Amino acid sequence: MQLLNTLYVTTADTYLRLDNDTLRVEVEQETRLRVPLHHLSAVVCFGHTGLSAPLMHRLAEGGIALVLLDDNGRFKARLEGAVTGNVLLRQAQFGRVADPAFTLDMARACVAGKIKNTRQVLQRGAREAKSEDEAQVLTRLADDLAASLRALTEATSLDVLRGIEGEAARQYFIGLNLLVRPESRAVFQMDGRTRRPPRDRFNAMLSFLYSMWMNDCRSALEAAGLDPQVGFLHALRPGRAALALDLMEEFRPWADRLALTLINRGQLTADDFVLREGGGVLLEPDARKAVVVAYQERKRDEINHPLLAQSVPLGLVPLVQARLMARALRDDGAPYVPFVAK
Structure with a gap:
């Protein structure tokens, strides 16, 4: 590739x-x-x-x-130009989304990938924490996410599954604040996830990074011949790339980790953001360039893919996962396995 x-x-x-x-x-x-x-x-x-x-x-x-x-x-x-891809694959995709059992299993896999990767972010933070009290809080939150993973197996509907995902995300964002170095917390503190518009600097960075991951996931699905509009976890809605959002769930923690790196290394400061009337926060143009450069560099990092048993650039992993999704849609014996970092 x-x-x-x-x-x-x-x-x-x-x-x-x-x-x-x-x-x-x-x-x-x-x-x-x-x-x-x-x-x-x-x-x-x-x-x-x-x-x-x-x-x-x-x-x-x-x-x-x-x-x-x-x-x-x-x-x-x-x-875009003319639609490409295998029409039979898309036909299989449309058939699968009409199957409630398959839809629930696919949605469960997407949420499991996200929670596993977010849990690793907290566990790593607990190991590296300078404060024993903060290490204990991060460990407890990581344990809560492990409980959420176990609860996924018992979810009998998409609504229950989304509820578990929402609670896990709330716990995770509490811990994410503790991963910001103490001297930067006054500037980069979030009160949960906010968007449209982001209400603080940390959320502004996350929204910007998520948008780039979203575009890459959508492009990967189209390259695999899938319809990015027809997903499983995210409800179908005109104009929403539901399957791209599904695929992006397992990559959100990679955006979070990059945001933390930029903050903790001092590459972005309070002056790199615009505070707008009404409470919205926006990255300055030069700061956007810095984030884009850091994102492109991070995509070149070699990552060990457990299913391939080899290392690949992080930027290629969405393409790999899109092809695994396509295989799961075609083959009853090949359930979708999300990418979980080791």
Whole structure:
């Protein structure tokens, strides 16, 4: 497999145009970057970005997704060419989502992957904690997540499953605050998960990182021939990429870990955020660039995939998992196994 590249455009008032078979990036009518189109799988634009019609046509013809997000990473639109993929696989996907037992099992696997990975974040934090009291709190919260994992096996409906997931997430975010170094907690403290808009700096970082993971998961599902709109854990809703959200659940802790790294290393400070009237919080443009660079670098990290029994770049893991999802939809004897870091 080849690690496909995504071009993230974060500078305000950038203009993108087609130059032969190259994408040209202009800021204030100056050329800042040229990228051959054959190097790209997607172009993701944050905030106000201009694009020429010839470029949009060429991206569609080349199967290169164009994704438009607002300044905080919230999805606005996506331009794609003709739908690709195996129609028989999609037919199997549509049939599976109509099967309540299969839907529940697939949703259970997605939640289990998320909880297992979040539990590892807390366990690691407990081992590295400087305070014995905080280590005990983190250990207790990790034990609570283990109890949530056991409860998943008894869930008899999607509503019960979602309730377990919601309570596990609440416990996890309590612990996440303790993983921020003490001297940064006054600035990077969250009171649970908030979004649309994020209400604090930590949540603003998480929303931004989640949006990039979401785009990569959606692209991975499309590459595997699946319909990202038709999922199992997340309810079907017009405009919602439910299956991409399902797949992203197991990767959310990787976004959390990167956010903690950026905070604890002092790579982002209070000055890197804008506090808006009404309580919303937004990353400054230069801070968005720093997060994008850190995200791209993290995707190159080699990760041991337990099912493949080999290491792969983290950025390729969504593609691997999308193919495992496709296998589970085709084959009754191959249940979906989420990616859990070791």
